[in-house]
Amino acid sequence: MRIDVVTIFPDYLAPLDLSLPGKARDKGLLDLRVHDLRQWTTDRHRTVDDTPYGGGAGMVMKPEPWGEALDAVAGGATIVFTTPSGEPFTQRLAEELSGHEHLVFACGRYEGIDQRVIDHAATVGTVREVSLGDYVLNGGEVAALAITEAVVRLLPGFMGNAESLVEESHTDGLLEYPVYTKPATWRGREVPDVLLSGDHARIAAWRREQAEHRTALRRPDLLPATGAVGALADLDVR
Numbered sequence: 746m747r748i749d750v751v752t753i754f755p756d757y758l759a760p761l762d763l764s765l766p767g768k769a770r771d772k773g774l775l776d777l778r779v780h781d782l783r784q785w786t787t788d789r790h791r792t793v794d795d796t797p798y799g800g801g802a803g804m805v806m807k808p809e810p811w812g813e814a815l816d817a818v819a820g821g822a823t824i825v826f827t828t829p830s831g832e833p834f835t836q837r838l839a840e841e842l843s844g845h846e847h848l849v850f851a852c853g854r855y856e857g858i859d860q861r862v863i864d865h866a867a868t869v870g871t872v873r874e875v876s877l878g879d880y881v882l883n884g885g886e887v888a889a890l891a892i893t894e895a896v897v898r899l900l901p902g903f904m905g906n907a908e909s910l911v912e913e914s915h916t917d918g919l920l921e922y923p924v925y926t927k928p929a930t931w932r933g934r935e936v937p938d939v940l941l942s943g944d945h946a947r948i949a950a951w952r953r954e955q956a957e958h959r960t961a962l963r964r965p966d967l968l969p970a971t972g973a974v975g976a977l978a979d980l981d982v983r
């Protein structure tokens with residue numbers, strides 16, 4: 746996989762040289778290139794933003810530098826604009842993106858990138874506007890970092906123990922069950938007996954029940970829609 750990141754803060758992506766993505770590069774699984782958007786500016790001040798047409802506060806990222814940058818690096822790629830107004834990033838989307846050969850992250854900031862850039866990008870590659878969550882950051886770099894880590898760790902041959910990818914939160918639509926390791930007693934707190942029983946069927950059942958309980962408590966939205974009718978049906982009330 747090749748990943749290009751276009752940003753006015755290339756140093757923000759330095760952590761990608763560490764840990765997971767760094768290992769992927771060493772293994773030749775990942776070709777990561779970070780680009781400073783300003784290299785595609787032509788004026789003396791290397792301007793990347795200007796005031797919004799139609800008025801309003803803040804600044805908008807100019808189309809010219811982005812157009813040159815995407816033409817230079819994004820041909821035939823999946824171009825991911827990280828933005829608060831994007832589709833939600835999920836493990837399912839991470840799995841989908843991990844199957845693409847070339848990803849380009851376009852990291853915007855200020856009030857956003859001139860819409861004509863997104864429209865043009867659709868003629869250069871395949872555009873996805875993706876949100877990391879329902880909050881506003883100063884720039885798309887943090888989202889690009891998070892999405893890159895979630896995607897790269899799924900690349901075949903990447904995680905030493907592929908097993909650990911099987912039982913993950915959100916893989917089966919549920920949150921992860923609680924985990925324990927030695928010592929069996931810590932500050933007077935015990936590990937649940939079932940986990941010491943060696944009874945793998947009982948352990949699997951306990952883990953499933955814990956995952957379902959935790960999901961119902963913290964993320965009912967992840968459970969199949971039961972809604973009022975469903976609840977009423979459960980109460981056997983019509």
Ligand SMILES: COC(=O)COc1cccc(COC(=O)c2cn[nH]c2)c1
Pocket residue numbers: 826827828829852853854855856857858859863874875876877878879880881882883884885886888
């Ligand atoms: C087409 O893309 C753009 O115009 C990008 O525009 C913006 C505007 C404001 C802030 C950001 C930074 O990204 C986020 O805040 C973000 C991403 N995920 N969750 C929050 C980006």
